[in-house]
Amino acid sequence: MSETVRGAVETDCFRLSYIVEGEGRPAIVVGSSLYYARCFSQTLRRHLRIAFMDHRGFAPGSRSTDVAQFGMEKLTADIEQVRQQLGFDRVVIIGHSGHGFMALDYARRYPEHVSHLVMLCMGADYTPAGHAAAERYLADSVCPERKAALAEAMARLPAMIEAAPEKAFVSFCLATAAKSWFDYTFDAAPLWEGIETNMAMFDHVWGKVIPDMDLAALAPDIRAPAFLGLGRYDFLVPPAHTWEPVRDRFRDLTVRVFERSSHAPMLEEPEAFDRELLDWIGSR
Template identity: 65%
Template sequence: MSDSRQGVIACDGFNLQYRIEGEGRPVLVVGSALYYPRCFSGNLRHHLKLAFMDHRGFAPGNACPDKSQYALPLLLNDIERVRSELGLGQVTILGHSGHGFMALEYAKAYPQNVSHVVMLNVAPDYSPAGHAAAERYLDESVCPERKALLAQNMAKLPAAIAAAPDKAFVTYCLLTGPKSWFDPTFDASHLWQGVETNMTMFDHVWGEVFRDIDITRGLDALDRPVFLGLGRHDFLVPPPWRWEAVREKFRDLTIRVFERSSHAPFLEEPALFDAELLGWLNR
């Protein structure tokens, strides 16, 4: 039967929103319980029970400035708390962009509660070398309209962040749209409507934890299949070839690169994305 629930689960003083939609095997989507339900297709909800959850960086009303509260083990514990309280049983854990790291590390920490791992539009790390590769990938691509729009937006970025520093993460995501959407003119503001962010969390986790992460640690013990979905025109994160250095360390890794997508193939090519994901899960 189709499940449709929403609410809040308190984790150490952080109120994590959740939203459950659809029917079928449970997929726990880590990130924002407001943003991500707007991104996945209605068709997918006929096959999967999608449980969207906030992490602490998206928890409404969160003004905590203590970065120790955003340590990765705490974030993983929150995922487990939500999974358990929602009674989801064994789940497919899904993370997009930096949340892909959270999904993989959760599977390592709680393998008994995971059947499959889905990582979307993420690189093996967010190191300086990786970001430099992303800049080269864009610079060497022949896409003058994309580059012109990006330059215009980047000129606006400092003033936009200064005007609303608490919204710096969302502002950055919106103004880097030419890097992250196949259509460089796409306006993603409706996806972010009502989403709150804590910049201490994002600065620490994206700027430090994911910069230094070693995803190969513990991979030898992970026997769950992993699906890695990437976009050919994704210039927001390091390019797909960065995975060559680590792909052989996975026991069971399936990579799919979507040709007419950037940073969100589930929204940009939903029919193809749904077919690839469901086909992989059913295999």
């Protein structure tokens, strides 16, 4: 397998690290370079040369609270800067959860450099109505043990945030394990080891930028074939049915629902995930 390459790009006041591993067709996973390098399999790395890159919310040492630095155009321009620095031509652009919006926006703004768009565990509607749909999906599910575990963890969350406010995003992710993992007892803390977060970025992008993005309006602009991977037990984001008004707006969208996954099928069902993704890339 090709050697691992580590580096960074400097953009505005942010230093965005990346880790490049694997061999084959070039791909970029946007989010946290550390977190996502821990989530995707070695098997996938035998087929894709994957650059795991930080966005501005994960830039080490960043304390910026200037929301003008967190617009979607800037976030996708950062992806383009990484692509150029790595010398990639056309890439498979991959975004998980809210990062799927960054991947989609990059595919829209830089179509000449995107061969495939991959969106994972991403809801189509992050408005209050979409979040209410996610809550109903969990409430309607017959899973008393999962609900009890969630209630217990959420009761501890305020104290976790008070003790380490700079880690509020990570604390929230850990406290919502019952919404996020097929095995709701899974301890995701090792995935977050050594990762810094900028809460001003997450509050603005997840609270304002993403909810204002209209997928129905943006989807027709996507030229590349698109893959949407969802988890049957994902209670963290708006459920699969929120995609129904949107999916036919894409020129070429393939949807796959992983039956024993929640919010991370690439980690929860790696063999099925790798097979479906690579088969789809090969067919397009």
